[in-house]
Amino acid sequence: MGEAVGRVMGGEGSGSTLTPKRLGAVAGFCALISVLPFLFTPLPMMPDLFNHMARYAALYADGATASRLAGYYEVHWTLVANLGMDLLVYPFIRVFGTWHGPIIATALLPPLMIGALAALSRAAWGRIVPTFFLALPFVYTYSFLFGFTNYHLAVALACIVTAGWIALPDLSAARRWVVFAPSACVVWLAHLAGWGVLVVLVGAAEVVTGWRRSHAPFPTLWRSGLACLPLAVPVIPIVLHTGPAGIASGMGRFFDWPFKERWLAFVLASEWQPFDLASLALLVGLATFLVMTERDGIEPRLLAGASALGALFLILPRNMAGSSYADERLLPVAFMVFFLSFAPRRSQVQAICFACGLALFLSRLVLCAVGWHERGREALADLAVLRTVPEGSRIAVFGTGSLCDPWPLGGYDELPSLAIMDRHVFVNTVWNQPGTTLMRPVYNKDFGFNEVNSSYERSESCPIGRTADAFLEALPRSRFDYVWTFSAASFADPGLAFVAAGPKAKLYRVLR
Secondary structure (H helix, E strand, O other): OHHHHHHHEOOOOOOOOEOHHHHHHHHHHHHHHOOHHHHOOOOOOOHHHHHHHHHHHHHOOOHHHHHHHOOOEEEOOOOOOOOHHHHHHHHHHHHHHHHHHHHHHHHOHHHHHHHHHHHHHHHHHOOOOOOHHHHHHHOOOHHHHHOOHHHHHHHHHHHHHHHHHHHOOOOOHHHHHHHHHHHHHHHHHHOHHHHHHHHHHHHHHHHHHHHHHOOOHHHHHHHHHHHOHHHHOOHHHHHHHHHHHHHHOOOEOOOOHHHHHHHHHHOOOOOOHHHHHHHHHHHHHHHHHHHHHOOOOEOHHHHHHHHHHHHHHHHOOOEEOOEOOOOHHHHHHHHHHHHHOEOOOOHHHHHHHHHHHHHHHHHHHHHHHHHHHHHHHHHHHHHHHHHHOOOOOEEEEEEOOHHHOOOOOOOOOOHHHHHHHHHOOEEOOOOOOOOOOOEEEOOOOOOOOOOHHHHEEOOOOOOOOEOHHHHHHHOOHHHOOEEEEOOOOOOOOOOEEEEEEOOOOEEEEEOO
16 A cells, blocks of 8 residues: 555655646546456345346336236336436346346446546546545445445436536526536436435535625525526426425434434444444544644535535434435435545645545455355355246245344345346335335235335344244235245244255245
8 A cells, every 4th residue: 555655646846745647547446446346246235236126127027027027016117216227227137137237237336426526526626636535435335335226326426417517607597407407307317315415515515605705694595596496497396296295205213313323333334343433433533634634625615515414414304205214325425525525735634535545445345345255155045045936936035134234234135036037926025115116016915924124033133023933923824835034043833844945045835
């Protein structure tokens, strides 16, 4: 690392300055190698991605496959603010197939996010600043690793649009409508929360710009609101399609401080808890240091946006507009934009920011690649136990939810959804969120074993779901052909016949 820093640090004369050209080259290198974890695993262990892949297979299925799945899942194309990857993945599926296509498309999200951050840095500062590298560890943040792919696509697009807004301050009102109204609609279509990030970042930038011109608060807010009107176009489909009740649907868990504290610890959760927590502590320490010592090198428009996102993390409820973790998913974006809002003047601080950010980013990539490789092979072996299961079978799944075991993310509560792709089975591991996704389970909607929540195992560390005994007692056996368990609990039940086992999973046939 010391030699790498020395090569990049090539001061003009003194050799102690990080030059924009070299920083840009290293940023491009980081974008290229950000796909590393996807290259060294047979299956990226991103729990929600498994449900996404199952949905893509159903959405783009041919007539025969669609008819086999029709009795189990309801597929309905409609306009919702959660279609980013659902639409983007189509050409990848056509070229690479239903298995590899979505994985390749997802692998492009980290380079896209890094490119978006670079665009935002260049728009604000005219160059890549050393603190850009402190934002990179948050590219593989917990919400991305969990598989919130539509949201992270939307955030990357939001940063690109924000960069365009900042870079074009003299654009006429008419041209702003032409450029940014369609852009806002694209971000909204990718994910509602991503559009919210866009509105916050641009709105904060406009308020700061207006305040510089006139220190009158109300005129500044009025003019800023008018300037941001092109970004408000998605309000029209929101009102027409869902209305205010749609935004408020499922709203709950305001000011859930224990969970917000937990999510703060989770923001970098990946493979190794001590390293992830130490990394977060280091980055928080560097953030504090920048605030205290680098006040002359601040981009107030970005700092205002990061502060607004941080405030929303504290204010918003956990559940909103049919989505979970509405508040928590803003936190990594706030961190990234915060670091981009600083450009240290002293060469020593520049070197520290560059070296620490790059070292943490590369370390996280390597650790993630190793963890995914090991767990991905195990996951494929667990999926292989279904080879003897007839197509169209009905499988009841039982195991620990991913949120209960974040280090490392197992994903086994949603892994069985991949069986939909080639075995065309019913599994109780698919989300049921009407109005936010294009596919939902319907086969067992009246029997309590219809969606992913019914598969969770309750334990002392995971207070949701059922115990193994309660699961077996409540299971409507006439509605299932197999039980597929990822639990360590014993399933010595006379009504179940052992079929096969993988590294973590056991498959049982329901006896009639």
